[in-house]
Amino acid sequence: MRHSTMLRIGPVGFRVGSDWRAPVALLDELYRDYPQPQDGIPDFNVRLFAARFWRRWLRPSVQIGGDFVIPDAAPLPLAQGLLAAEMAMNLQMALGQRRYLLLHASAVERDGKALLMTGESGAGKSTLAALLMTRGWRLMGDEFALLDPATGMIHGFPRLISLKNEAIGVMEHEAKGGRWGPLLEGTPKGTIRHLVPDARSIAAMELPAAPALMLFPSFGFEAAEREVFPSECFVRLTQASTNYVTLGESGFDALTGLVRGVPARAIDYPDTKTAIATVERLWSELA
C-alpha cells in the first residue's frame, strides 16, 4: 500500500492503506486531533485499492478491502474516497468487532449517563445526536454504540458524523465553527457530508457512560410517544446488531441486562425543535 495512516476511534485502532494519496490525506486532516492506536498496533486493517491496475488512473475507482470483507462490493469513484474509508472502517466493526456488543445506535452523554437512539437509516438518529452535541451533550457516536458485556457500560465510537441530504444544511447552520469534510454528491445514499465531532467529544472519547435512556426516534410524523417494552427492545436491538450472535452467552446477558435496566420510548417528531424538547423532557423524567 503506497499510502497509509493510523488512527483510533474510541477503543478501536485502525490502519488504513490506500493506492491513492487523497483519501489518506483527508483522513489525516479530519482526524488530526484523534489519538493513535494503542501501542501502535491497530485492531483492524482497511485497504482502499484499485481492482485493476489501470483503475488507479483511468476513471479511478476505489475497491474496499481489509481484514474483513464482503464479496462483490461495488467500488466507489475516487472523489468519494473518504466515504469509502468510512464504509470500510464500519465494515471491520460490523464483521470483526468482538469485544463490545455493537448497537446500531447513536449515543450522547450527560453527567456520566448515556442516551441511546436507535432505529432504521433515515429515522434521524445521526442528526439528532449531532444536534444534541451542539446543545451541550457529549457525542459518543452517530452510528455505533459499544456495550461492554463485562461492565454494562456504553463506550463511544465517535467517528466522523455522517450527515445526509437535508440534514447537511441543518447542521451547517447549527454547528457554528464546525469542521467539515468535502460535499459528496451522487453517492449510493444521496448527498453526504462528514462533520468532525467537537473538541470536547474527541477529548472524552475514552470515557464510558452508564446507559440511562433508550429512544426509538421517527422523523416526519406528528409528535407522539409510547413506551417500548423490554421484549420489543430486545428484538429490535438484536436485529440492529451485527455481532450479537458472535458474542454468544455474554452477548445475551449484556442485552437482556440492558433492556431490563433501561427505560425506552418510541418518539415521533415533525421537526428538530420538537425532538430536542421531547428528548430533554424524557431525560429529566426517566434518566
Place this chain on the structure above:
Amino acid sequence: MTRYRAAPAATLRIVPLDVLTLVYHRASGITHVVDSPVPELLEVLGEKPLTLDETLAALAAAHDLIDPDREALAARLDELVAAGLVEAV
C-alpha cells in the same frame, strides 16, 4: 413410537420478559424468542422422553390447558425439533 426430549436444563438460559420469553440455548449459541406453551413444553419434556399423547397429558395436568389440541401440539413439537430445542428419539 416417536418420543420427544427437551434439551437438558443446564443448556438453557430462560429469561421471561413482558410478553415474550427469551431462551438462550448454550449448546447452539442460538437465542430463541418464544411464547407459551414453549417454556411449559421445555419443562415437561425435561425429565424423560415422552410420546405425543404423554406430552399432551403432562401439559394439561401441570398447566391447566383450556383446550388441549393434539394437532396443534404436534405442530409445535415439530417446530421445536427443527429449532434444535427438542429432539425426536
Place this chain on the structure above:
Amino acid sequence: MSGALLARSLRDPVSVEGLAANGWTALLAAARAEQLIGTLAWRVQGLAMPDAARRVLEDARATVEQGRLVALWEAEMARRALTGTGMPVVLLKGTAFVAAGLSAGQGRQIGDLDILVPRERIDEAEAALIAAGWEWVKPDPYDDDYYRRWMHELPPLIHRERDRMIDVHHTILPLTARITPDAVALIDSRLALENGLSVLPPEGMLVHAAAHLFADGDLQGGLRNLWDIRCLIDEFGSVEFELKLAACAALHGLTREVERALRLSAHLFGEGTRLTLADRIYVRRLLARDGWGQPTRKTTELAFYLRGHWLRMPPLMLLRHLWTKWRKGYRPAG
C-alpha cells in the same frame, strides 16, 4: 514477508517477544488472512507482548471458541437429520478435529460443515437434509450438473434458519482428477465418536489434508493445511504411524502428495528438512504475503489457479467449462 513471519511465530512462539509494533501489525494481518489467528493466539498465549496485541489475540480466541461451539452444533443437527437413514457419516476437516478433541482443533477457525457419506447413499442424504431444513445455495443448472457428475460433493446446502452451509462429499477429490482415492476404504476406516458420528483415522486425516492442499485447489489456505498436518504428526507421530500413513497414502494414490506435504510441514513448522526444487516453489507461493497480509507474486498465483483446474478436469472439459463460465461473465481471482 509476513508469511514467513507467521510461519516462524507458529514454529517458535517465543520469537514474538522480540517483535516491535510494526512486526506485530504485519503478523496479525497475515494471521487473519491465512485463517490462522486463532491458532496463533493459542501458541503465544501467556508470552510477553504489548497490550494491544494481547487484546486482539484474546478476541480471536473468544471468536474461535464460539465458532467451535457453533460448528459442533451443526454437526449435531446433521446427525439428527441423518440418523434415521442409518448411513455412516464421517466428519471432515476442522469440525472433525474439534469433535475428536485433537490438538489440530486448538484455535482452529471452522467454516462450513464437511461430511463424507457413501456415494450410493448420497441422494438419500440430500433428501434427509432437505427435509430437516437445508436448501440449495444457488440454483444454476449448469453448475448443479457439473457438481453432481464431476465434483466430489453435492452442490452446497445452507440451512434455512441457521444460515450455515454443509458440504456433503462422497469422496475426497473431484471425480475427474487424475488421482482417484478409494472412497469406500476411507469410509470403512472410520473411527466412531461417542455421539454416533465418525471421523477418519489420523493417517486418513493427514492424507486428506495433503490431498486438499495440492490437488484440490490453488494452494489457498495452504499454510493452515500444513499446520493441521504438523499437529497430526505431533500428536500421533511414531514408527507405527508412519507405516500406516505410507500404506494409506499408497492406497489412495497420494504418496507423492503426502511426502511433499510432510517435507513442507517440516520445513515451515518443524525441524527443517531437505527440499526439492519444486518444494521451494511451493514454499515461495505459500509464504507470499506482504505487510498487509495480502498475496504478492500475482503471476505465480494465476499459474497455480490454472494448475488447480487442470488437475481437476480433463482438457476438453476444462475448455468447455471455462468457455461457459466466461460467457457468464466470471473471471478467476488474480
